[in-house]
Amino acid sequence: MTVHLPETIPDTTYLYGYALLIATIFVFVMSGYSIIGSKYMPDTNNKVLDWIKYDNYYCLLIPITAIVWIYWVLWNWMGMKFFRHN
Template sequence: MSSHGTLHNSHSSKHSSFYSFQDKNEFLQRSPSLSNFSNGERQIHTPTYTRKSTRHISQLEPDTTALWGWVLLLTAYFIFVFSMYAIVVSKFVPETGNKTLDWIKRDEYYCLLVPLTLPVTIYAIFFNWLGMKFFRHN
């Protein structure tokens, strides 16, 4: 990089004009995707819940964050209710004659498999995240 803020590519002369912008305004003027907009129109709305400031979400794209939040909440609710029935309630209910409900009542292994998978999954996700943070920041 030279003292005037230009970057010259010594390996390829045909691409050197792409890297020789004097400043950001010249880059924006030469950029094919931004050349049709005035300075006021270059502002792109970025929601506050996005972490990456370089990702721009179009106003035309529907926001499905609330929908997925409700899906996660309802799924967690149904898993909790089913697990509590399989672990606790079914042991106190008399034989019903329904093969599935009676199998859940007599079960001693699978009724604990789903609830015990949850802490193991949480630990696996946490340690995966922790390892990624150590890798990226060291």
Template sequence: MLGLLLIAGGVSSLALGVFAIVVAPLLPPSTRPWLAALQADRYYRLLVPVTLPVTIAFVALNWFSLKLFKHNS
């Protein structure tokens, strides 16, 4: 059950991200505040996808440093 919940969360996160980055700027101007904010945004639209590779790099560096610490006599 937890696995299905995690998969559903990942798929919905991907769908919302694709909507915010690709689809929302292509839509005509809207009067809805949340959609207008997505269309006018230039910073967070690109910040969220760039955060993923940086997070992966820091996790790998953390793993490597802990591995060195563990195997150091």
């Protein structure tokens, strides 16, 4: 069943796409900085940046969890397909 919006309501789907794209770029840049870039930077005397530099656990937690999350989404989608088409 396809839902059509009235012509008086503007379609804002592209805004969600841009928001998702910006969030993805932000996470990619921050992960790259925390995993690779911060290890080569000198001490900045900033508590947050120095904590990221000397961290060995949380800098890898998000990328590794993302891999598991991708598999979870795939299996969830496949289960929904089996449920609907059974």
